[in-house]
Amino acid sequence: MSTQNTILIVEDEHDLQDALASALGYEDFTIIQAYDGEEGLQKAKDESPALILLDISLPKIDGLEVLRTLKKTEWGKDIKVIIMTALDDFEKMAEVMDAGGDEYVVKTQISLSDLVQKINAKLGK
Amino acid sequence: MATIKTNIRAIVVAVSVFVTLTAIVIYFHDTYEISDRYHEYVVLGLTLFSVTLISALTYQSYRVFESARAMARGMTRNMLVESQDLFSELYRNSPVPYLVINERAEIDSMNIAAARFFHVELDALEGIDVFSFLSTSEDTQKNSLIPEYFKKDKPVNEVEVCIQRPDKIERWALLSLFPFRNAKGRRMGLLTLVDITQQKKIDKAKTEFVSLASHQLRTPISAMKWNVELLTSAHENQSEALQSSYIEKIERNLARMEMLINDFLNVSKLELGTLVPEYTQIDLASFLRSIQDEYIALATTKGVTIQIVLDRAPEDIMSDTQLLHMVVSNLVGNAVKYSSKNGEVRVVAEVVNREIHIRITDTGIGIPDEEQEMLFTKLFRASNAKKQSIEGTGLGLYVVREAVRVLGGDVRFESVVGQGTTFVVMLPV
Numbered sequence: 356m357s358t359q360n361t362i363l364i365v366e367d368e369h370d371l372q373d374a375l376a377s378a379l380g381y382e383d384f385t386i387i388q389a390y391d392g393e394e395g396l397q398k399a400k401d402e403s404p405a406l407i408l409l410d411i412s413l414p415k416i417d418g419l420e421v422l423r424t425l426k427k428t429e430w431g432k433d434i435k436v437i438i439m440t441a442l443d444d445f446e447k448m449a450e451v452m453d454a455g456g457d458e459y460v461v462k463t464q465i466s467l468s469d470l471v472q473k474i475n476a477k478l479g480k
Numbered sequence: 481m482a483t484i485k486t487n488i489r490a491i492v493v494a495v496s497v498f499v500t501l502t503a504i505v506i507y508f509h510d511t512y513e514i515s516d517r518y519h520e521y522v523v524l525g526l527t528l529f530s531v532t533l534i535s536a537l538t539y540q541s542y543r544v545f546e547s548a549r550a551m552a553r554g555m556t557r558n559m560l561v562e563s564q565d566l567f568s569e570l571y572r573n574s575p576v577p578y579l580v581i582n583e584r585a586e587i588d589s590m591n592i593a594a595a596r597f598f599h600v601e602l603d604a605l606e607g608i609d610v611f612s613f614l615s616t617s618e619d620t621q622k623n624s625l626i627p628e629y630f631k632k633d634k635p636v637n638e639v640e641v642c643i644q645r646p647d648k649i650e651r652w653a654l655l656s657l658f659p660f661r662n663a664k665g666r667r668m669g670l671l672t673l674v675d676i677t678q679q680k681k682i683d684k685a686k687t688e689f690v691s692l693a694s695h696q697l698r699t700p701i702s703a704m705k706w707n708v709e710l711l712t713s714a715h716e717n718q719s720e721a722l723q724s725s726y727i728e729k730i731e732r733n734l735a736r737m738e739m740l741i742n743d744f745l746n747v748s749k750l751e752l753g754t755l756v757p758e759y760t761q762i763d764l765a766s767f768l769r770s771i772q773d774e775y776i777a778l779a780t781t782k783g784v785t786i787q788i789v790l791d792r793a794p795e796d797i798m799s800d801t802q803l804l805h806m807v808v809s810n811l812v813g814n815a816v817k818y819s820s821k822n823g824e825v826r827v828v829a830e831v832v833n834r835e836i837h838i839r840i841t842d843t844g845i846g847i848p849d850e851e852q853e854m855l856f857t858k859l860f861r862a863s864n865a866k867k868q869s870i871e872g873t874g875l876g877l878y879v880v881r882e883a884v885r886v887l888g889g890d891v892r893f894e895s896v897v898g899q900g901t902t903f904v905v906m907l908p909v
Contacts, residue, residue: 368699368703370703370707370729370732370733371699371702371703371706373729374703374706374707374710374729375706377710377722378706378709378710381715412695414866414867441694441695441698441699441702462698462699462702463698463701463702463705466705466706466709467706467709467710467713468709468713
């Protein structure tokens with residue numbers, strides 16, 4: 356069972372991780388943080404978040420691989436995923452969609468408030 | 481053999497001329513009677529003498545004519561052999577890989593350059609379908625068009641292909657294929673491969689560099705944007721401590737961007753080769769102290785001490801400030817960055833054999849043995865540095881080596897994983 360108010364942030368850049376956590380903290384979400392793909396998958400399994408903010412380039416297991424693994428599992432296939440990337444790469448975007456990503460955002464192009472709006476919309480708030 | 485034949489033929493011709501003329505003389509002798517016997521012998525004698533002379537001349541002329549003809553025939557043959565030799569020598573020794581294939585695209589022969597390209601003996605691939613070497617991992621659509629063209633007897637001009645050699649190594653080449661008919665009228669193909677693997681590698685490195693540069697520059701931009709947004713958004717009960725933590729992050733990322741841009745600019749300056757060192761007198765003590773100051777904040781947070789030892793150093797050295805700064809600042813920065821908590825960084829300058837040596841020693845994570853060879857390669861980062869998510873561009877040591885080169889010096893290092901690393905910069909005095 357997913358926890359409706361819990362968001363898992365998988366991002367290796369500490370300053371980006373902290374900024375996301377602060378912004379979502381203001382919105383009364385429960386935040387779980389992971390700094391690489393392996394930790395991300397483990398925490399997704401253990402904590403059953405409602406949504407995952409997933410960076411593409413991650414140490415250990417990269418974001419796309421995390422997404423593919425997630426979609427194959429019983430516990431992970433229904434978790435909503437927003438992929439974050441530093442690049443506006445259309446090929447990558449197609450790959451994300453193929454792997455089952457719900458949404459794709461470019462970090463430099465999206466403000467925290469827009470991101471919060473997107474998350475709320477995804478969670479039906 | 482040829483001369484004996486020519487001689488016999490000449491003798492036969494001469495004898496027939498002699499016999500014919502003699503017969504004519506005898507005929508006329510019988511027809512016109514000469515009364516005076518003395519005159520008769522004189523005329524007959526002279527006539528026979530003339531006949532013999534004409535025959536001898538005929539013999540000689542025939543021989544000259546025949547040998548001239550033989551010589552002309554020989555020369556033509558020689559010229560043919562020569563031009564054939566020339567073409568096969570060109571084919572054999574051309575620096576461009578050439579292959580001749582039959583109508584089923586099987587390799588008929590290849591030249592030395594082609595054997596070198598495929599890394600095989602000259603006849604090792606005879607009879608093998610040349611198109612089976614087209615790599616399927618890259619751009620299969622384009623590769624499959626080439627056999628189609630050959631079937632339709634159409635030439636192929638400089639198509640970029642990836643070839644997988646028998647030893648499984650991939651090489652890039654520009655492939656051209658010209659169909660032709662051989663002496664027996666069979667359809668053949670002359671295939672050339674111009675090796676562009678090196679250019680491809682450079683292109684790839686450039687693309688990777690641009691993508692890495694943009695990726696690395698974008699991360700601090702996002703961090704700054706988001707922290708500014710957090711700072712300016714009208715969230716209630718934002719404590720002063722929280723606000724200053726946002727400001728601190730903005731400053732940190734600004735510094736990070738500055739560092740990145742400096743690295744990128746230094747690389748491009750060094751690679752353009754336009755950097756001509758401007759030698760000035762540098763006060764070594766204050767130069768090294770200014771570098772110590774650059775990293776004192778980071779060192780303090782990690783509990784790392786930076787020691788400068790100048791006991792055996794000259795007061796001043798002649799060098800280029802900008803280049804020397806690139807070198808020493810990068811090395812001291814690395815030493816602090818890769819030091820474990822409460823470690824020690826020592827910077828020792830001394831004169832050794834008419835050279836100035838600057839030795840930077842740390843007690844850091846060290847460089848794995850198997851990766852040491854790659855250390856100065858552009859964009860290379862040691863696996864243990866990446867694993868511990870220590871920030872870096874993979875450009876610092878590349879900049880160090882290039883800058884040291886411009887200064888006419890050398891840089892070496894010794895390292896043990898888990899114990900630390902010592903870099904020695906050796907510069908001419």
